[in-house]
Amino acid sequence: MAQKIAILGTGSVGRTFAERLTSLGYDVTIGTRNVDDTLVKTKTDSSGNVPLTTWLEERNTIRLATFTEAAQQASILFNCTKGDASVDVLTAAGAENLDGKILIDVANPLDFSNGFPPSLSVCNTNSLAEEIQRAFPSLRVVKTLNTMTAALMVNPALLVGDHAVFVCGNDEGAKQETAKLLEVFGWKSASIIDLGDITNARATEMLLPIWVRLYGKFKTPIFNFQINTDAAGQ
Amino acid sequence: MAQKIAILGTGSVGRTFAERLTSLGYDVTIGTRNVDDTLVKTKTDSSGNVPLTTWLEERNTIRLATFTEAAQQASILFNCTKGDASVDVLTAAGAENLDGKILIDVANPLDFSNGFPPSLSVCNTNSLAEEIQRAFPSLRVVKTLNTMTAALMVNPALLVGDHAVFVCGNDEGAKQETAKLLEVFGWKSASIIDLGDITNARATEMLLPIWVRLYGKFKTPIFNFQINTDAAGQ
Numbered sequence: 001m002a003q004k005i006a007i008l009g010t011g012s013v014g015r016t017f018a019e020r021l022t023s024l025g026y027d028v029t030i031g032t033r034n035v036d037d038t039l040v041k042t043k044t045d046s047s048g049n050v051p052l053t054t055w056l057e058e059r060n061t062i063r064l065a066t067f068t069e070a071a072q073q074a075s076i077l078f079n080c081t082k083g084d085a086s087v088d089v090l091t092a093a094g095a096e097n098l099d100g101k102i103l104i105d106v107a108n109p110l111d112f113s114n115g116f117p118p119s120l121s122v123c124n125t126n127s128l129a130e131e132i133q134r135a136f137p138s139l140r141v142v143k144t145l146n147t148m149t150a151a152l153m154v155n156p157a158l159l160v161g162d163h164a165v166f167v168c169g170n171d172e173g174a175k176q177e178t179a180k181l182l183e184v185f186g187w188k189s190a191s192i193i194d195l196g197d198i199t200n201a202r203a204t205e206m207l208l209p210i211w212v213r214l215y216g217k218f219k220t221p222i223f224n225f226q227i228n229t230d231a232a233g234q
Numbered sequence: 235m236a237q238k239i240a241i242l243g244t245g246s247v248g249r250t251f252a253e254r255l256t257s258l259g260y261d262v263t264i265g266t267r268n269v270d271d272t273l274v275k276t277k278t279d280s281s282g283n284v285p286l287t288t289w290l291e292e293r294n295t296i297r298l299a300t301f302t303e304a305a306q307q308a309s310i311l312f313n314c315t316k317g318d319a320s321v322d323v324l325t326a327a328g329a330e331n332l333d334g335k336i337l338i339d340v341a342n343p344l345d346f347s348n349g350f351p352p353s354l355s356v357c358n359t360n361s362l363a364e365e366i367q368r369a370f371p372s373l374r375v376v377k378t379l380n381t382m383t384a385a386l387m388v389n390p391a392l393l394v395g396d397h398a399v400f401v402c403g404n405d406e407g408a409k410q411e412t413a414k415l416l417e418v419f420g421w422k423s424a425s426i427i428d429l430g431d432i433t434n435a436r437a438t439e440m441l442l443p444i445w446v447r448l449y450g451k452f453k454t455p456i457f458n459f460q461i462n463t464d465a466a467g468q
Contacts, residue, residue, distance in 0.1 A: 117437075124353050124443075163462040166444075195447050203351075203444035209358075210400070210437035213429050214461060223463040227448060228397040231456045 002027040006070035008089050009080030010038060010052050011045075013106065013150040017078050018062050020154035024184055029063045031070030033092060038064065071097035076104065076177070083109035083128045084121060087135050098139045102174045104181070105129050105201075106145040106153060108208050117212040120205060129201035133170065140174035142167060143201040144182070147211060149221035156186050156224075163224035166193050168200035193227070236261040240304035242323050243314030244272060244286050245279075247340065247384040251312050252296050254388035258418055263297040265304030267326060272298065305331035310338065310411070317343035317362045318355060321369050332373045336408045338415070339363050339435075340379040340387060342442050351446040354439060363435035367404065374408035376401060377435040378416070381445060383455035390420050390458075397458035400427050402434035427461070 004027045007014045014030060022028045032038040032052075041051050049055070056062060071077060071093035081089045086107050090098060109128040110118040122128060129143040144167045145153040152158055156165070165187055169175050179192050195203065207225065215221050239255055241248045241264045248264060256262045266272040266286075273287050283289070290296060305311060305327035315323045320341050324332060343362040344352040356362060363377040378401040379387040386392055390399070399421055403409050413426050429437065441459065449455050 119358050123358055123440075158466055159462050160464040160466050161462055193448075193451070195444075195451065200447055203447050206357075206440040206443050209440050210429075213434055213437050214427075217427070217429065218463060220463075220465070222465045223461055226460040226462045227457055228393050228395055228460045229452060229454075229457040230394040231454070232392055232394050 003076065004029070004074045006031050006074035006077045007080055008067060008070065008077060008093065009082075010064075011080065011082075012047055012049050013153075014078070014080035015049065015055060016150040016154055017080060017106075019059060020185065022059065022062055028061075029065050029070040029073065031065060031067040031089075031093065033067060033089075035064055035066060067093040068097060071101070074101065076102045076181070079103055079105040079107050079132070081107055083107045084111075086128060086132055090132065090136055090139070095136055095138075098136050100138055100140065102140045102142060102171075102177055103132065103136075104145070104178055105132060105141055105143045106150075108146050108205055110208060110212075117209065117216065120208065123206055124202065127199070127201040127205050129168075129198050129205070133198050140169065140171040141198055142169035142171070142174050142178045143198060143204060144168075144178055147204050147207045148224045149215075152222065152224055154185050156188075156191070158222055159224060161226075162188070162191055163226045164191055164193055166195055166200075166204045168195040168198055168204070170198050237310065238263070238308045240265050240308035240311045241314055242301060242304065242311060242327065243316075244298075245314065245316075246281055246283050247387075248312070248314035249283065249289060250384040250388055251314060251340075253293060254419065256293065256296055262295075263299050263304040263307065265299060265301040265323075265327065267301060267323075269298055269300060301327040302331060305335070308335065310336045310415070313337055313339040313341050313366070315341055317341045318345075320362060320366055324366065324370055324373070329370055329372075332370050334372055334374065336374045336376060336405075336411055337366065337370075338379070338412055339366060339375055339377045340384075342380050342439055344442060344446075351443065351450065354442065357436065357440055359436070361433070361435040361439050363402075363432050363439070367432050374403065374405040375432055376403035376405070376408050376412045377432065377438060378402075378412055381438055381441045382458045386456065386458055388419050390422075390425070392456055393458060395460075396422070396425055397460045398425055398427055400429055400434075400438045402429040402432055402438070404431050
C-alpha cells in the first residue's frame with residue numbers, strides 16, 4: 001500500500017509537493033483549515049494560483065481534507081504553510097495526530113510587513129523549525145529544502161550540475177527517512193548535507209535574505225546554493 | 235607610484251591581506267591602536283598568530299602605524315577588525331582621515347559570548363556594514379569577501395571550479411574599484427555578484443551562521459558558496 005503523506009498548505013509549495021508525490025506513487029492528502037471554505041473559492045489568488053477546486057479537478061487522486069483528517073491518516077507530513085501560520089496550523093491538526101510522526105518543514109519565517117525584500121520574523125538565536133519542535137516535542141521535525149524554490153525542491157534536475165540541500169533535525173531516523181524521500185525526488189546522496197540537530201535551522205533559514213535578493217537580481221527562482229569544497233592540489 | 239592601502243587589524247585576516255597586497259605591488263601599512271603596545275607583544279596569540287614583531291621582521295616592506303597614520307596616507311582601507319571593534323577602530327582612525335576614501339569591509343558581527351557556533355550581534359534589519367556607513371557617511375563602504383576564509387578572499391584559485399563573491403555598497407565607483415582589486419586577487423568577473431546598496435550586507439553577513447556550521451562539519455575552511463544558475467534545457 002502506498003505511503004500516506006499529508007501536505008499542510010494549499011498554496012503553490014503545497015501543490016508542488018502534492019503533484020510530485022502523487023506522480024511518484026504516494027497517497028497524498030492536502031490539509032486545509034476548512035474544506036468547504038477552500039473549495040468555494042473561485043478566484044485565482046494573489047500569487048497566481050488557480051482556485052484549488054479547479055486544480056483538484058485535474059488531479060483526481062489527490063484528496064482535500066481538514067488539517068486534522070490529513071494528519072490523522074499520514075505517517076509523513078510536509079509543512080508547506082507560511083511560517084507565521086505554521087504553529088497555528090499544526091495546533092489545528094492536533095498534537096495527538098502528530099505524535100511520533102515526521103514533519104518535513106520546508107517553510108520560512110518571512111516577514112513581508114515592510115515589503116520586499118522580506119526580513120525574518122525569527123532568526124539568529126531561534127528559528128521557525130525550533131519553535132515548531134518546542135511546541136510539539138513528540139513530532140519528529142526535519143528542516144530541509146527551505147533554501148530554494150518549490151520546483152527545485154521536488155526536481156533538482158531542473159538545474160544542471162551539483163547543488164546542495166541542507167537537512168537538520170533531532171531524530172536520526174526521521175532524517176534518514178527524509179533523505180530517502182529526497183533521493184526519490186532526484187537528489188544525489190552527495191548533495192544532501194546533514195548539519196546536525198534542529199538548531200541548525202537557524203543557519204538555513206538565514207539563507208533566505210540572500211535568496212530573495214538573488215531572486216530579485218536573476219529574475220528567475222531557478223537557482224540554488226552549491227558549496228564548492230574542491231581544494232586545488234588535492 | 236604604488237597605490238597606498240591601509241589594513242585595519244593585525245590578526246590573521248589583516249596579515250593575509252597585507253602579505254598578498256604587498257606581493258602584488260601595493261604599498262601597505264597595517265594600522266593598530268598603539269604601535270609600541272603591539273610591537274612589545276612576544277607571545278603567539280590565542281588564534282595561533284605569531285607576534286606581529288616576528289611576522290613583520292620577515293616582511294620588511296610592510297609598515298606598522300597607528301590607525302590614524304595608516305588611514306591618512308591610504309586611498310583604500312580594508313576593515314579586517316573584529317565586527318564588535320570596527321566602529322571604534324574607525325573612530326580612532328579619525329573621520330577626517332576617512333572622508334571620500336574606500337573602505338572594503340570584510341568583517342562580520344560575530345558574537346562568541348555563548349561559544350560556538352557564534353550568533354550575530356546585529357542582523358536581519360541591520361548589519362555591521364550599515365552601522366559603519368551610518369557612522370561615517372562620507373566613507374565609501376563596500377561590503378565584500380566576508381563570506382569565506384581569508385586565504386580564499388585573496389586567492390580564489392585555492393578552490394578548483396567557480397565560486398562566488400558578493401559585493402554591495404552605495405557608491406558605484408567604489409564598487410568598481412573594489413571589483414578591480416578582486417580581479418587582481420584572481421576573482422573572475424563572472425564570479426563577482428553585485429547585490430546593490432549597502433543594506434544587502436544584511437544578506438551576506440547572514441551567511442555566516444551556515445558558514446561556521448559548514449566549517450565545523452568539513453573541518454577545513456577551504457570551501458565557498460557558489461550559486462548554480464544553470465537551468466536545464468537552456
